[in-house]
Amino acid sequence: DAGVTQSPTHLIKTRGQQVTLRCSPKSGHDTVSWYQQALGQGPQFIFQYYEEEERQRGNFPDRFSGHQFPNYSSELNVNALLLGDSALYLCASSLARGWETQYFGPGTRLLVL
Amino acid sequence: GDSVTQMEGPVTLSEEAFLTINCTYTATGYPSLFWYVQYPGEGLQLLLKATKADDKGSNKGFEATYRKETTSFHLEKGSVQVSDSAVYFCALSDPTNSGGSNYKLTFGKGTLLTVNP
Numbered sequence: 001d002a003g004v005t006q007s008p009t010h011l012i013k014t015r016g017q018q019v020t021l022r023c024s025p026k027s028g029h030d031t032v033s034w035y036q037q038a039l040g041q042g043p044q045f046i047f048q049y050y051e052e053e054e055r056q057r058g059n060f061p062d063r064f065s066g067h068q069f070p071n072y073s074s075e076l077n078v079n080a081l082l083l084g085d086s087a088l089y090l091c092a093s094s095l096a097r098g099w100e101t102q103y104f105g106p107g108t109r110l111l112v113l
Numbered sequence: 114g115d116s117v118t119q120m121e122g123p124v125t126l127s128e129e130a131f132l133t134i135n136c137t138y139t140a141t142g143y144p145s146l147f148w149y150v151q152y153p154g155e156g157l158q159l160l161l162k163a164t165k166a167d168d169k170g171s172n173k174g175f176e177a178t179y180r181k182e183t184t185s186f187h188l189e190k191g192s193v194q195v196s197d198s199a200v201y202f203c204a205l206s207d208p209t210n211s212g213g214s215n216y217k218l219t220f221g222k223g224t225l226l227t228v229n230p
Contacts, residue, residue, distance in 0.1 A: 004156070042221050092157075104149075107156050
């Protein structure tokens with residue numbers, strides 16, 4: 001049973017560029033959440049997707065957007081990258097009922113130069 | 114709003130020592146509480162959870178008890194191993210916040226544990 005997978009594992013971008021990160025949830029899960037983890041900090045909630053809709057959003061600017069596909073996989077897009085967007089981006093999947101128990105992927109480490 | 118405060122690390126112990134990592138929380142509703150562990154270069158793994166007051170979560174020798182009166186969820190292990198070296202995160206979910214439409218986990222900053230042989 002495959003767990004949560006994310007791609008790519010590492011990414012280097014320059015300021016102003018755009019980036020797309022991808023996530024495949026654990027088999028049987030229908031809900032995907034995205035978190036940003038800055039170095040030495042705990043993960044910060046970006047948003048959660050369920051039934052292809054954004055169910056809740058954290059305190060992140062509109063430059064951060066997402067999408068969920070019919071197969072429950074998800075993308076995180078970040079536009080106009082800033083140096084401060086450098087972080088580990090974590091995807092977590094869960095069941096809509098029982099969403100509190102979230103299974104995390106290994107993350108994508110983004111470096112913005 | 115909701116928040117989680119963990120003891121600052123790093124924590125360095127010798128193998129077979131007793132471990133306590135303190136965690137306190139602030140929540141407006143009736144949260145569920147979690148401990149996650151992050152091994153070097155990996156994502157977060159759920160270690161244990163408790164969903165109501167006085168519940169004890171346990172896994173792999175780790176335990177934590179949900180104390181509503183002290184708003185705490187301290188992580189303990191009687192005898193740590195080198196393989197327990199990792200970053201530990203305390204987290205909460207508070208679905209009753211925002212009228213029942215709060216789906217996020219709120220994390221503490223993490224505590225780095227290093228266990229020496």
